[in-house]
Amino acid sequence: MTIDPTTAAACENSPAPQAPGSSRVGLIVPSSNTTMETELPELFRRQSEATGHRYTFHSARAAMKQVNREELLAMVGKAAECATAVSDADVDVIAYACLVAVMAQGPGAHKESEQVIGEAARDNGHPADVVSSAGALVRTLQTIGAHRVAIVTPYMAPLTQMVREYIEGEGIEVLDAVALEVPDNLAVGRLDPENLPDIARGLEREGAEAIVLSACVQMPSLAAVQRVEDELGLPVVTAATATTFEVLRALGHRPAISGAGRLLTGELS
Known part of the structure; x- marks a missing residue:
C-alpha cells in the first residue's frame, strides 16, 4: 500500500475531526494532580447519561509538587505554554485547574490568567473559551x-x-x-x-x-x-463542581448532573 506523504503530513499536523454530538475539554493541571482528571470526567459522564452529548478530556501538565508560593508561581509561569500544547487538540474549552496557584497571584488574578491562556490558544490557531477554577x-x-x-x-x-x-x-x-x-x-x-x-x-x-x-x-x-x-x-x-458548571455554560449546555448538588442539576441557575 502506498501512503500519500501529503495526507500523512496532514494527519500528523491536525487533530482528528470532532464527532457530531461531542465536545472536547482541555485541562491544565499541576503535574501532581490526581483528582481533577477523575472527578470532572465522572461529572461529565453523568451529564452524558442524561443528555446523550459526549465529552472527551485532553490534558497538559505543569510542574508542581509542594503547595507553596514558589512552586505555585512557577506553575503560573507555565500557563501559556500549557495552553498552547492543549489547544493543539482543537479543544472547545480550556479549564485551568489549579485554584490556589491563581489566587496566590493577588486580587482578581483569575481574569489575567484566563486572558493569558485564551491568547495563547488563539495565537496557536485554535481559539477556545477559558475557565479557571479560581474564577x-x-x-x-x-x-x-x-x-x-x-x-x-x-x-x-x-x-x-x-x-x-x-x-x-x-x-x-x-x-x-x-x-x-x-x-x-x-x-x-x-x-x-x-x-x-x-x-x-x-x-x-x-x-x-x-x-x-x-x-x-x-x-x-x-x-x-x-x-x-x-x-x-x-x-x-x-472547585470541581464550579469548574464543571462554567465549562458547561461555556459550551452552551444546561447542567443535568445528578448526585453532585443542586448547582449541577440546574436548579440554582
Missing part, C-alpha cells in the same frame, strides 16, 4: 447569590487565609475557613472524602448561604457533596 468558584458563588459562605481547604493556614481574602475580595464574606494543613499535593489527593461530612458539620454556618466543601481541585470531595447538601440544607459547591 469559576467566585463567579459561581455570585451566580447563585451566595454572599456568605463557609469553606474547607487542604492548604496550610497562611494559604487558606490568602484564599479567604481572595474570595472576600470578590464580594463574598467567608464566615469560617477550615485549613487541613497538608503541604504535599499528592497527599492532598489521598485525603478521604468520607471525612468531609464531619468537617462540614463543624463549620460555623450561621448566616451562610452556601458551603464550599473543597476550595481545591486536588482535594477529593465528589463522594460527599450530595450527602453534605442533603444533611445541612445549604447549597454545596466545590
